[in-house]
Amino acid sequence: MALHSVNKPKKDQFPDAYSGRISLQDGSVYKIPEVSNDPKSVKDLILDELLLDGNAKQNLSTFCQTSLDDQIHEIMDKSLDKNMIDKDEYPQTAEIENRCVNMLADLWHAPESESTIGCSTTGSSEAAMLGGLALKWKWREKRQKEGKPTDKPNIITGPVQICWHKFARYFDVEIREIPMEHGRLLMSPEEVLKRVDENTIGVVPTLGVTFTLQYENVKAVSDALDKLQKDTGLDIPIHVDGASGGFLAPFIHQDVVWDFKLPRVKSINTSGHKFGLSPLGVGWIVWRTKEDLPEDLVFNVNYLGGNMPTFALNFSRPGGQIISQYYNFLRLGREGYTAIQQACSDHGQYIAQEIAKIGLFDILYDGKGGVPGAAWVLKEGVNPGFNLFDLSDRMRMRGWNIASYSLPSNCEDMVIQRVLVRHGFSHDMATLMLEDLKRCIEFFKKHPVASSSDADDSATFQH
Numbered sequence: 001m002a003l004h005s006v007n008k009p010k011k012d013q014f015p016d017a018y019s020g021r022i023s024l025q026d027g028s029v030y031k032i033p034e035v036s037n038d039p040k041s042v043k044d045l046i047l048d049e050l051l052l053d054g055n056a057k058q059n060l061s062t063f064c065q066t067s068l069d070d071q072i073h074e075i076m077d078k079s080l081d082k083n084m085i086d087k088d089e090y091p092q093t094a095e096i097e098n099r100c101v102n103m104l105a106d107l108w109h110a111p112e113s114e115s116t117i118g119c120s121t122t123g124s125s126e127a128a129m130l131g132g133l134a135l136k137w138k139w140r141e142k143r144q145k146e147g148k149p150t151d152k153p154n155i156i157t158g159p160v161q162i163c164w165h166k167f168a169r170y171f172d173v174e175i176r177e178i179p180m181e182h183g184r185l186l187m188s189p190e191e192v193l194k195r196v197d198e199n200t201i202g203v204v205p206t207l208g209v210t211f212t213l214q215y216e217n218v219k220a221v222s223d224a225l226d227k228l229q230k231d232t233g234l235d236i237p238i239h240v241d242g243a244s245g246g247f248l249a250p251f252i253h254q255d256v257v258w259d260f261k262l263p264r265v266k267s268i269n270t271s272g273h274k275f276g277l278s279p280l281g282v283g284w285i286v287w288r289t290k291e292d293l294p295e296d297l298v299f300n301v302n303y304l305g306g307n308m309p310t311f312a313l314n315f316s317r318p319g320g321q322i323i324s325q326y327y328n329f330l331r332l333g334r335e336g337y338t339a340i341q342q343a344c345s346d347h348g349q350y351i352a353q354e355i356a357k358i359g360l361f362d363i364l365y366d367g368k369g370g371v372p373g374a375a376w377v378l379k380e381g382v383n384p385g386f387n388l389f390d391l392s393d394r395m396r397m398r399g400w401n402i403a404s405y406s407l408p409s410n411c412e413d414m415v416i417q418r419v420l421v422r423h424g425f426s427h428d429m430a431t432l433m434l435e436d437l438k439r440c441i442e443f444f445k446k447h448p449v450a451s452s453s454d455a456d457d458s459a460t461f462q463h
């Protein structure tokens with residue numbers, strides 16, 4: 001018999017996530033290890049740790065897409081190395097982005113959709129910055145021509161998502177945010193007119209207000225600004241924040257007039273990764289015409305011997321999300337988008353109806369005419385033994401993530417609970433969620449909360 005010497009494997013060579021060096025080492029997880037580790041073990045450890053994150057299907061707080069089909073996974077995988085800014089190396093990705101801009105311009109009734117201008121962004125926040133900058137530049141150009149001061153620009157919004165506060169602070173613009181009032185939770189034409197002056201760079205209505213999911217009335221605001229122009233000569237442009245609504249209204253609320261059909265609407269942003277049904281990391285902005293985007297905001301990069309204009313806050317960015325957006329447009333068509341958004345909207349309305357039947361809540365948003373979902377408050381004067389923060393906390397025990405938060409000024413005293421319905425959520429899931437909610441309420445009946453949570457203890461994600 002041949003002689004074999006036995007080499008005992010060293011512990012750090014044994015590729016097992018739970019007994020290998022990587023899981024036994026007692027080092028800091030905040031420092032890069034000195035030595036390399038077995039790749040599969042490392043991946044297993046990381047994926048296991050990520051189980052501590054919430055379950056996306058039960059996350060009824062986020063607007064962002066969490067349901068993506070196998071084709072999108074494959075497209076994302078195959079596009080991992082595509083840098084969308086490198087138009088020379090990836091001209092077809094650039095062409096696909098261009099096609100998406102054209103499709104959105106057409107969807108939103110741009111007068112010359114084939115020759116207008118727009119771009120992808122990382123999301124609605126970056127798109128809002130670009131839209132706001134274009135408004136500021138246009139306003140400044142006009143004021144300079146008139147020999148008037150340009151040091152006090154302001155922008156008028158309803159109760160907006162934080163991105164507009166960022167825009168205002170980062171780019172030195174005063175934000176005149178119309179506060180909510182009891183009985184009026186949205187921008188109204190009258191409130192806009194109270195704030196408008198010669199330094200107003202634009203008005204931003206939101207199609208799908210983050211807090212309440214309702215659409216602001218773009219047409220009414222536009223009509224009021226038309227009259228203002230007739231009376232005073234002030235010509236104030238509108239940018240629509242259609243983060244959610246830009247992908248909803250064209251399919252399921254076709255009677256709402258909000259887009260480039262209104263000549264005063266100069267630009268629109270939306271999130272591809274919300275109701276555009278694309279993976280996280282893509283937004284869009286489109287201008288009504290080329291002239292609405294000031295030329296000196298645009299940088300030209302050489303592209304296949306020609307010039308490619310770009311307008312962005314970032315430089316390198318992944319191309320996969322844009323390609324997935326294009327896939328969605330081709331795969332779903334108007335028919336598919338309509339079916340999906342309508343189903344989500346129906347589930348939201350069903351949830352609102354069932355919540356109303358419980359008897360403890362007043363419905364603030366019944367799921368109709370805005371973003372798919374529902375929102376409610378506790379009825380005044382009832383003491384069910386819990387508050388909405390307690391209810392959100394207890395729903396977490398079954399994995400449901402349901403946002404509760406106080407409204408912004410001047411309605412901070414109103415605490416609301418909100419669910420968002422996205423693609424990938426069924427009627428059955430809605431029923432199961434409602435049964436869990438009722439069980440939680442029964443629990444609180446038997447065990448009223450002695451010391452309730454408040455917004456600080458129980459902050460839930462609401463953007």
Ligand SMILES: Cc1ncc(COP(=O)(O)O)c(C=O)c1O
Nearest residue numbers: 063123124125161210243271463
């Ligand atoms: C109305 C509105 N605008 C802008 C944003 C920011 O969008 P994003 O997360 O795509 O940057 C959101 C996010 O929820 C939103 O609801």
